[in-house]
Amino acid sequence: MPLTRRAALGATAATVLSPAWAFGEARAQAAETIRIGVLTDLSGPYRDVTGPTSVACVRQAVEEFSAQNPNIRIEIITADHQNKPDVGVNTVRQWFDQRGVDIVTDVGNSAIALGINPVCVEKDKIHLNASAGTSELTAKSCTPNSIHWAYDTWCLSNTSGTALTKMGGDRWYFITADYAFGHAIERDTTRFIEAAGGRVLGASRYPFPQTTDFSAFLLQAQASRAKVLGLAMAGDDLVNCVKQAQEFGLGKSGMKFAAIIGSITGVLAAGPETMQGMYIAETFWWDLDDRTRGFTKRVQQKLPPGIFPNYVHAANYSGITHYLKAVQEMGVARAKASGREVVALMKRMPTDDDAFGRGSVREDGRKLHPSYLLQVKKPGEVRYPGDVYTLAGTVPAEQAFRPLSEGGCPLVRS
Template sequence: MTDATPRTTARLRGALLGGLAALAGAALAAAQPAPAAAEPQLSDGKVRIAVLNDMSSVYADSTGRGSVIAAEMAVKDFGGTLDGKPIEVIFADHQNKPDVGSNIARQWYDREGVDAILDVPTSSVALAVQQIAKEKGKLLIVSGGGTSDLTGTACSPTGIQWTYDTYALSHVSGSAAVKQGYDTWTFVTADYAFGHALERDAIAEVKRSGGKVLSTVRAPFATADFSSFLLQAQASGAKLVAFANAGGDTINAIKQANEFGLAQGGQRLLALLVNIDDVHSLGITVAQGLLLTTAFYWDRDAETRAFGERFKAQAGLMPTMHQAGVYSAVGHYLKAVRAAGSDEARTVVAKMREMPVNDMFAKGGRVREDGRMVHDMYLMQVKTPQESKGEWDLYKLVATVPGDEAFRPMSEGGCPLVKAAAK
């Protein structure tokens, strides 16, 4: 036997011992529990969501306490906690005043640990709060505010507009009405930021569709008497009278238009923004035939019906598109916080952009770089009393407009974030 034999034996013995050690290590590792998924890093150990809207005036039924109920429903459906950490919902009334809304937002962001503010109807308030959120690097998700400037020149890296905007309302309603032969328009417009934006976008769509705008008249916010404005609209001879307002203003304007006999005289009425609670308040006899655009209708499918009935059991009314949008936005936000492992606003927004929106509100929705959540919009017509089968059976679907058609192309909005991303 040569001297190579002991060395070969030693190498074999070493390899055997090494293999046994490796097997022992693997067995030990297999016996250890798998590492837990990283818990979300929350800035103060909880998620605090704040609903800021009109609790006492013209938008109280369309947003108000109903939006708080929708947010609370979303939290409950999410599971009530974020991996064992509490989720809180608070709320306040901004009284439709930008200074009041701004002061509340500053206090919430600076001293009360609010991670995200939602809803914010009244476009002037939404614009003011978005600027504060932008400065402080905090999240704002607008459901009630409608001006398309929120995702245009006033866009923010931490701002999202969820439910609708003036461009979509005007584009869907304006194009459809002109196609139906209503090619001359007059406007009764609320004299503040939202009304101006709605009128502006509608005029552009009417002209693009081949129609003409014969006149416009501006009515003060929350006015009780529309008589002089309606007489001017009637005198214009326009085939269609468009109401570029919302809430109580829309209800009063349509009621008084009915009293003045505008529809009976051959003029078609179109509400650029009207909610189901408004139509319910008007009554189907007064509102029948009215065209409108909406992001949500409770009786659209089985999922929306289930949500609508649950909401009504708590709120006493069927949900408006704003309230349904709050539910959807809160659910998507919480999913994004969990997926991102953080409640830092920019991190969460980035995750919200990555994740499609699939819930009872939207299928295949997405959040764009400019903050616009893109989803289908619906052209509806108020049923006649003969067509309606119940108290809330108010709409029939005229057309479903895909989100990419309903909302303004990102390249046309003037959002600086889009320009920066393109460089």
């Protein structure tokens, strides 16, 4: 629905005009309205790590922008992709053809993200991906219409794999979601483990999203005598797997748990009793500084009690904030005419917001910012709601993501 009182009044006024004038007014308003499509998981295993909180963060960005720019009409449209590539691609195509959507954000599922990229190029719209993990989005699959915001498998694999191996965790075993996202995590983390002098002893791949019982895979991990259990999964799968690993006594045996793509969402869902000692790489931490705490306090007014945004949620706020700044700079008509032009401007403009601070967007579409290795506190160390992490290390922005020369993005000048 429209997010400004001005837009609501305009829509109401249009209904009392004569049919010809009303039709003309409606078309004029449609041409002048920026439409943001939030394509996300509203019913599946990634509902909590993306889903409604991602929508709330987009709303927060729009409301803050609209308070300063009430003359720009903005609408938010949401849809559940059900983690099915055909559903996601068809939804996006319908949005562009029938609903006038200008930018698609969140997305989450890597297969869907790769599937909608060519549609965005064909229609000259924008794909601002806040939650899919595959680093292919800034490699051979990069496009002039897409930006990859919060993280990717290269970044978080680098943060976890390198640091934990150098800390003595030189023997790993993976439990991996059997689709593009999980494969990318395992592949990228293995590379950093081996570069740091460690080795991977084995891996178990489970059917996604049909698996809830991880016992057979955990027994294989236990038998491998690995020092680190690498969890190449996310959402409900991660929480369920860690709970079962604790029941099997893997943590008490001395095995470290590494949630390569974990987040505070899963930690709070399972509780510090279950997650204590877990290492997690994130690119946003709500309690990092005054700016991140301020953003969190504002968006929590739109959320159920006890919910804290993770880096995916924060990326929707950060990315849409930057997009709307570009719209303001270009003007609505020009911004709607070419998504490619908007993306080019977003790359030229420095980024700055309360979630990620200052940063930039690289020519391959990669948003740059630091990455953090966090360790879950023991229950007795928690001082207040959301206080679940100890900062174990920081990777600066210039080292956190794959070097520009290694991705193979066709947009990068040799």
